[in-house]
Amino acid sequence: MTYVRVAVFSLLFVLLLGSLLIAFPQSAEALETESVTATRNEDGGTDIIGGKPTRLSWEGRVGNNEKVMQIVINFPEGCELADDAYLFLQEVIMDDPMHPRPDNAVKHEYELTQESLIINFTDGLRPGNKVIIQVYGFQFPAITADYYITGTYVDDKGLSHILKEYSRPVSVIGGTALENFLVWLSERDWVKAWNSNAFCNSFLNPVRAVASVPTLFGGWLISVALVALGFPLAIPVGLGISFLRMSKLWILRFLSSIYVNVIRGTPLFLQIYIAFLGLPLFISGMDNFTTGFIVLALNSSAYLAEIFRAGIQSIHKGQFEAASSLGMNGIKTMFFVIIPQTVRRVIPTMTSEFILLFKDTSLLAAVGVFEMMMFAKIQSNISANITPYVVAAGFYLLVTLPLTRVISVFEKKLAATDGKEAPPEDKKKKKPETKRVGLFKTTVPAAVNQDTGNG
Amino acid sequence: MTVSKDKVVVSIRDLHKYFGSLEVLKGIDLDVMRGEVVVILGPSGSGKSTLLRCVNLLEKPTKGEIWFEDNLITDPKSNVNKTREHIGMVFQSFNLFPHLTAKRNIMLAQRKVLKRSKEEAERIAIQQLEKVGLSDKIEYLPAQLSGGQQQRVAIARALAMDPHVMLFDEATSALDPELVRGVLDVMRELALGGMTMMVVTHEMGFAREVADRVVFMDEGVIVEQGTPAEVFDNPQSPRTQDFLGHIT
Numbered sequence: 001m002t003y004v005r006v007a008v009f010s011l012l013f014v015l016l017l018g019s020l021l022i023a024f025p026q027s028a029e030a031l032e033t034e035s036v037t038a039t040r041n042e043d044g045g046t047d048i049i050g051g052k053p054t055r056l057s058w059e060g061r062v063g064n065n066e067k068v069m070q071i072v073i074n075f076p077e078g079c080e081l082a083d084d085a086y087l088f089l090q091e092v093i094m095d096d097p098m099h100p101r102p103d104n105a106v107k108h109e110y111e112l113t114q115e116s117l118i119i120n121f122t123d124g125l126r127p128g129n130k131v132i133i134q135v136y137g138f139q140f141p142a143i144t145a146d147y148y149i150t151g152t153y154v155d156d157k158g159l160s161h162i163l164k165e166y167s168r169p170v171s172v173i174g175g176t177a178l179e180n181f182l183v184w185l186s187e188r189d190w191v192k193a194w195n196s197n198a199f200c201n202s203f204l205n206p207v208r209a210v211a212s213v214p215t216l217f218g219g220w221l222i223s224v225a226l227v228a229l230g231f232p233l234a235i236p237v238g239l240g241i242s243f244l245r246m247s248k249l250w251i252l253r254f255l256s257s258i259y260v261n262v263i264r265g266t267p268l269f270l271q272i273y274i275a276f277l278g279l280p281l282f283i284s285g286m287d288n289f290t291t292g293f294i295v296l297a298l299n300s301s302a303y304l305a306e307i308f309r310a311g312i313q314s315i316h317k318g319q320f321e322a323a324s325s326l327g328m329n330g331i332k333t334m335f336f337v338i339i340p341q342t343v344r345r346v347i348p349t350m351t352s353e354f355i356l357l358f359k360d361t362s363l364l365a366a367v368g369v370f371e372m373m374m375f376a377k378i379q380s381n382i383s384a385n386i387t388p389y390v391v392a393a394g395f396y397l398l399v400t401l402p403l404t405r406v407i408s409v410f411e412k413k414l415a416a417t418d419g420k421e422a423p424p425e426d427k428k429k430k431k432p433e434t435k436r437v438g439l440f441k442t443t444v445p446a447a448v449n450q451d452t453g454n455g
Numbered sequence: 456m457t458v459s460k461d462k463v464v465v466s467i468r469d470l471h472k473y474f475g476s477l478e479v480l481k482g483i484d485l486d487v488m489r490g491e492v493v494v495i496l497g498p499s500g501s502g503k504s505t506l507l508r509c510v511n512l513l514e515k516p517t518k519g520e521i522w523f524e525d526n527l528i529t530d531p532k533s534n535v536n537k538t539r540e541h542i543g544m545v546f547q548s549f550n551l552f553p554h555l556t557a558k559r560n561i562m563l564a565q566r567k568v569l570k571r572s573k574e575e576a577e578r579i580a581i582q583q584l585e586k587v588g589l590s591d592k593i594e595y596l597p598a599q600l601s602g603g604q605q606q607r608v609a610i611a612r613a614l615a616m617d618p619h620v621m622l623f624d625e626a627t628s629a630l631d632p633e634l635v636r637g638v639l640d641v642m643r644e645l646a647l648g649g650m651t652m653m654v655v656t657h658e659m660g661f662a663r664e665v666a667d668r669v670v671f672m673d674e675g676v677i678v679e680q681g682t683p684a685e686v687f688d689n690p691q692s693p694r695t696q697d698f699l700g701h702i703t
C-alpha cells in the first residue's frame with residue numbers, strides 16, 4: 001500500500017517539476033535565435049512569395065550572464081528592401097517571467113541594407129530578456145527555396161559571437177510568371193495614374209483584377225460544377241413532381257403541391273442553412289460540395305416541376321386524345337408524344353431557371369462552400385479592394401449573357417412555329433386564347449365543345 | 456359493298472352520358488354491322504361527338520352498355536387500350552403529332568402499341584400514305600402540309616393500326632372547301648373497301664351517296680334512322696324535317 005502511495009506521489013512530483021520546466025525554460029548561456037518567421041504577403045495564399053514585400057520577424061533571447069551590445073543579421077543573397085522598409089524593435093523584459101514587459105523604446109542605432117541589419121544598443125540588452133526584431137518591406141529573392149537567417153552579436157565584454165542558426169528555415173515560393181507580371185504591371189505609369197483615382201483603384205484596379213483571375217477562375221469552375229451536377233439532377237426530379245402534380249390521386253397531388261409550394265415559398269438561403277445544418281445529422285460523410293449541389297437540385301426541381309406542368313398542360317388536349325385513340329397508354333403518350341413537344345416549349349424557361357440557379361450558387365458561400373463568391377470575398381478582404389467582386393461579376397456574366405441570348409433565339413423560333421402548329425379550327429373559327437405563362441406564350445385549348453357545328 | 460353484314464361490330468344499349476348534371480346522351484340504342492357505313496346527323500350540341508367518343512371510351516359512359524365485337528367495353532375490367540387498338544378515330548382538328556414527320560406519325564403507334572418492327576411499320580406507313588395520295592409527302596412535318604393533307608395523314612395513321620371500325624368526327628369541318636373533297640374521296644374509297652364506319656358529318660352529299668344508314672340525333676336521342684333515301688327524301692319526324700330544311 002505505502003509503496004503504491006509513494007509511487008503515485010513521486011510521479012505527481014515529476015509531472016509538476018516537468019511542467020514547471022516547460023513553463024520556465026532554462027535560459028541559455030548565450031543569445032539564441034528563438035524563431036525566424038515571415039508573414040504571408042498581403043495579397044493571398046498562405047505562402048511567402050519571393051520578390052514581394054513581407055515582414056521578416058526575428059526573435060531571440062539574451063543569455064543569462066551577458067549583455068548584448070550589437071546584433072548583426074545577415075540576409076540571404078538576393079534579398080531586397082522596399083522603398084518604405086523600416087525596422088521595428090522591441091525588448092521584452094523578463095524580470096518576472098510570468099509577466100513579460102514589452103519595451104518599445106530601446107535606445108539603439110541601426111543600419112539596414114540589402115545584405116544585413118546592424119543594430120547597436122546604446123545601453124545593451126539585459127541578460128535573460130527577449131528581443132524582437134521586425135523588418136517591414138523585406139523581400140526574399142523570387143526563387144523557391146528554404147532560407148536560413150544567420151548573424152553575429154557582440155556582448156558587453158566586446159566579444160563577438162556567432163548567432164546559433166535557427167533550425168527552421170523560411171520557405172519561400174519563387175515569384176510565378178503571374179507574380180512577376182503583376183509586379184511589372186503595378187509599375188506601369190498608366191496603372192499608377194489609373195489607380196490614383198480612388199474609384200478606379202477600388203473597383204477596377206488592374207493589378208488586383210489580374211491577381212484575382214486565377215483563384216476566381218477556380219471558384220468559377222466550382223460554381224459551374226455545382227449547377228452542372230445540380231441542374232441535371234433537378235430535371236428528372238422536377239418531371240416526376242410535375243407528374244405527381246397532375247396525378248389522379250388527390251394525396252399525390254396534395255403532397256407534391258406541398259413540396260412545390262414550400263420550396264418556392266421560402267428563400268433558398270434559408271433552405272441552404274437548413275440543409276447544411278440538418279443533413280449532416282442524418283447522412284454522414286457528405287461534403288459541402290455534395291450537400292450544396294443537392295440543395296440546389298431540390299430547390300430547382302420545384303421550379304422545374306411547375307415549368308414542366310405548365311408546358312405539358314399547354315399541349316393541346318387533342319394530342320392526348322389522338323395518342324389514346326391509337327391505343328397508347330398514359331406513359332407512352334407522355335414519353336413519345338407529349339414530352340417531346342413540351343421540351344421545345346419549355347427550353348426558354350428552363351434556361352432562365354438554369355441562369356437563376358447558377359447565380360444562386362453564390363449563396364453557398366455563406367455556409368463555406370468554396371465557390372466563386374467565397375474566393376471573391378477572400379480576395380477582396382486580403383487586398384482591401386472591391387475589384388475581385390467586379391471580376392467575379394464578369395465571370396458570372398460569362399455564363400449568363402450567352403444563355404440569355406439562347407433564350408431569345410429560342411423564343412423567336414417558338415413564336416415563328418407556334419402559329420403554324422395551332423389547330424386549324426382555331427385559326428378559322430375561334431381565335432386562340434393566348435396567355436403568358438412564364439416566358440412563353442401558350443395556346444390554351446379552346447372550350448370543351450370545340451366542334452362548332454354549322455348545322 | 457358485297458361484304459356480309461351479318462356480324463355486329465359495335466352494339467350500343469341504353470347509353471346515357473352526363474357532363475355534371477347535363478344529360479347529353481339520353482338512352483342511345485344502336486348496332487353497327489360489319490362493313491356498314493353509318494352517318495350520324497344532327498344539330499350542334501345534339502351529342503354526336505359525345506356518342507362517337509363514348510365508342511372508343513374517350514368519354515366514359517355514365518350508364519348503359521357498349522359492346523365491341525364480343526367484348527363489353529363499358530365493363531370497368533375491360534382493357535381500354537386494347538379496345539382502342541382496333542377502333543380508329545379521325546378528329547376534326549387532325550391532331551397529328553407536330554414533332555413527327557408524316558411517316559413517323561404513322562409509325563409511332565404501330566411500333567409502341569402493336570410492337571411491329573421498324574421495317575414493317577415503315578413499309579405500312581408508306582403504303583398507307585400512298586393510299587391517301589401522299590406518297591410525295593412522306594418526310595413532311597405536319598406544319599408543312601395543308602389541312603386536307605394533314606387530315607389524310609391522320610386517316611392513314613388510324614388505318615395503319617388495322618382497325619375494325621373507323622370513327623370520323625367532322626373530319627372535313629375544319630377544312631377550306633377546296634380541300635374537303637380530297638378527304639371525302641379517301642373516306643368514300645374506304646367505305647367501298649368494306650370498312651365499318653361511323654361518320655359524323657355535315658356533308659349531306661357524302662351521306663346520301665356513301666351511307667348505308669343515316670341516323671338523325673337531336674338532344675341526346677336518336678330521333679330517326681333509315682337508308683339515305685328514307686331519311687333525306689321522306690323524313691318522318693318534324694325535327695328531322697326542320698333540320699334538313701335548314702341545311703338544304
Ligand SMILES: Nc1ncnc2c1ncn2[C@@H]1O[C@H](COP(=O)(O)OP(=O)(O)OP(=O)(O)O)[C@@H](O)[C@H]1O
Nearest residue numbers: 448449451452453474479499500501502503504505
Ligand atoms: N367535356 C364536356 N364537358 C361538359 N360538357 C360537354 C363536354 N363535351 C360536350 N359537352 C356538352 O355536351 C353537349 C353535346 O356535345 P357534343 O360535342 O356531343 O355535340 P355535337 O352533336 O358533336 O355538336 P357539334 O355539331 O357542335 O359538334 C353540348 O351541349 C356540349 O356543350
Ligand SMILES: [Mg+2]
Nearest residue numbers: 451503504505
Ligand atoms: Mg361534335
